[in-house]
Structures are given as structure tokens and as C-alpha cells.
Amino acid sequence: MKVEPLLEFHFNYSKNRKNAGEVFHALGYFIDAYVEFGQIMADAIGDDLDFEIQLTSVTEGSIKVRFLKFFDAITSPDIFICDLKGEIGTLDQLQAVTAKQNKRLSETLKSNNKYSERIEPTINDLNVALTLEKWTLANKQLQQDESITIGDVDALPGNVISIDTSFRFTGSPKEMFKNFVGKHDGEEYVDVIRSYHRGDQYMWRFQNRKTRLEYNAPIKHKKWLQEFHEGIHQVNPVDCLLIHSSYEVWRINGKDTVTNAKVLEVIDVIKGSDYQHEIIERD
Incomplete structure (x- = not known):
């Protein structure tokens, strides 16, 4: 069995600190936030992945805290943390960061044999904002001459993260x-209002049977979509779909509106619906 290297948080704290408890308090914020970032990555990839570390040792002087790693390397938040520079204060800035990480995760999954069939990752913006608050609180605990690094024990310098302790999240979740x-991230029954036959880059339009919310979304289930194009799956106006979808619901001008929608998997075609919608094919 392959033994993973230990993960190490190395805190070079100021010799002027008189209260040692403050040092561990600050380090605790970093460790908690690191685990939360990792779980955000795991959740973005799939609900069967977990992110966990287990304390093995603490070395005094400059504090070195070492952990066993109980997570897949693909969920490591290290690159995410490397990108935390300067300040994030607006929703647009936050979403630019998460969009970059979604793209990186997607490319990583496609090049990984173990995860190449996974659905496209979707990082939860709200969870990131809440964790950035904790990360900022940790940074604020540090004095000007203090630093903290994260990396595997005995890793080469280029593989060790030096945290930007001046980073601040100034927004309010x-x-x-x-x-x-x-x-929403789960199963639902939907009627198909509009379908496409020419690729997943085109938006389909659906209506949730229970909430009656309508939304546009691409189908990311490539195998099902290919079979649909080949005529293996027939979707008639009286049918509905059981799908696994993900999207956010926002209240805009007093009306609930769906954004960032994706159909991650088409589970079944339910024949003979009581509701009828015309399926419009567009070029």
C-alpha cells in the first residue's frame, strides 16, 4: 500500500509574542479553513469524496504541525490557496476566482483516468465566501514578521505554498x-420545453414538475446525449425526464430565477406524462 507523505503546516512566529496560545489559535484558523477548502473541492467533484487530515505531531520552536492525509490529491486546495492574493471584495471578484478553479478542476478530471468520466465540477460560491472569511481572520491573527507555509514533509521548495498573509476577503456573504x-444539486423530474440535436453546447429548456421553475441548461451527460442523437432515446411531448441537475436559485425582481444550471446526468425517460409541452428543435 502506498504511503502518502505527511502534510505539514510550518508557522514561523514572532519571538516577540508573549502569549503562545495566540500562535495556536491563529494556526487553528488556517487548518480549519484548509480542510474546508479541500471539502469544497471534493464536493465539487462528487458526493462520494471526502477530505480529512489527522494530526500526528507538533514540533515547537517555529511550529511544525504534521498531518496524515486522508484525501485524494485531486481535491487538494493548494493551487486554490496559491491564487489568494490581494483582496476579494465583490461577488464578481469571488466568481472570477471560483470560475478559474472550476476550469482547472475540469481540465484535471479529464486528464485523470480515475476521474475522466466524472461530471463537470461546480464549486459552491457561498461556501467559498464563508471559508474566505475564516482564512482572512487567520491572516489577521499574524504579526508583520510572521509567515506560514503548507506542503508535504521534505517537499522541494517549489512544491511548498507560502501563504499571502496580506490577503483579505472584504466582502460580506x-x-x-x-x-x-x-x-439545488440532486434529482428532479422535469418536462422538456425545448431540446437540441446538435451538441451539448446548446441549451435545452426544462421545467421542474414540482416547483414549476423553468431554466435553460446544457446536458453534460455525454453518453446519454450521444445516444439521444443516435435515436436510441426518444423524448416525446408527453414524456418527462428524471435528471440529476445542479443550479442556483436567486430572487430577482421578486421572482425566483435559476442560474448556472447544468444537467449532470439523465437518469430515465418517464413515458406518458399528464403534462404536454411542445419539444422545439432549433438549429
């Missing part, structure tokens, strides 16, 4: 997401 109703 409550303000950023005040119109945020919730996030």
Missing part, C-alpha cells in the same frame, strides 16, 4: 448573497 434563495 450576507450582502453578496442576500438575493440567494438556495442551491
Whole structure:
């Protein structure tokens, strides 16, 4: 069995600190936030992945805290943390960061034999904002001459992260997401209002049977989509689909509106619906 290298947080703290408890308090924020970032990555990839570390030792002087790693390397938040520079204060800035990480994760999954068949990852913006608050709180605990690095024990310098301790998240999740109703990520029954036969880059249009919310979304289930193009799956106006979808619901101008929608998997075609919608094919 392959033994993973230990993960090490190395805190070079100021010799002027008089309260040793403050050092461990600050380090605790970093460790908690690191695990939360890792779980965000794991959740973005699939609900069967977990992110966990287990304390093995603490070395005094400059503090070195070492952990056993109980997570897949693909969920490591290290690159995400490397990108935390300067300041994030607006929703647009936050979403630019998460969009970059979604793209990176997607490319990594496609090049990984173990995960190449996975659905496209979707990082939860709200969870990132809440974790960035904790990361900022950790940075604020540090004095000007203190530093902290994260990396595997005995890793080469180029593989060790030096945290930008001046990074600040200055936004307010409550303000950023005040119109945020919730996030859906799971199964639902939908009627097909509009379908496409020419590729997943085109938007289909669906309506949820229960909530009656309508939304546009691409189908990312490539195998099912290919079979649909080949005529193996027939979707008639009286049918509905059981799908696994993900999207956010925002209240805009007093109306619930779906954004960032994706159909991750088409589970079944349910024949003979009581509701009828015309399936419109477009070029």
C-alpha cells in the first residue's frame, strides 16, 4: 500500500509574542479553513469524496504541525490557496476566482483516468465566501514578521505554498448573497420545453414538475446525449425526464430565477406524462 507523505503546516512566529496560545489559535484558523477548502473541492467533484487530515505531531520552536492525509490529491486546495492574493471584495471578484478553479478542476478530471468520466465540477460560491472569511481572520491573527507555509514533509521548495498573509476577503456573504434563495444539486423530474440535436453546447429548456421553475441548461451527460442523437432515446411531448441537475436559485425582481444550471446526468425517460409541452428543435 502506498504511503502518502505527511502534510505539514510550518508557522514561523514572532519571538516577540508573549502569549503562545495566540500562535495556536491563529494556526487553528488556517487548518480549519484548509480542510474546508479541500471539502469544497471534493464536493465539487462528487458526493462520494471526502477530505480529512489527522494530526500526528507538533514540533515547537517555529511550529511544525504534521498531518496524515486522508484525501485524494485531486481535491487538494493548494493551487486554490496559491491564487489568494490581494483582496476579494465583490461577488464578481469571488466568481472570477471560483470560475478559474472550476476550469482547472475540469481540465484535471479529464486528464485523470480515475476521474475522466466524472461530471463537470461546480464549486459552491457561498461556501467559498464563508471559508474566505475564516482564512482572512487567520491572516489577521499574524504579526508583520510572521509567515506560514503548507506542503508535504521534505517537499522541494517549489512544491511548498507560502501563504499571502496580506490577503483579505472584504466582502460580506450576507450582502453578496442576500438575493440567494438556495442551491439545488440532486434529482428532479422535469418536462422538456425545448431540446437540441446538435451538441451539448446548446441549451435545452426544462421545467421542474414540482416547483414549476423553468431554466435553460446544457446536458453534460455525454453518453446519454450521444445516444439521444443516435435515436436510441426518444423524448416525446408527453414524456418527462428524471435528471440529476445542479443550479442556483436567486430572487430577482421578486421572482425566483435559476442560474448556472447544468444537467449532470439523465437518469430515465418517464413515458406518458399528464403534462404536454411542445419539444422545439432549433438549429
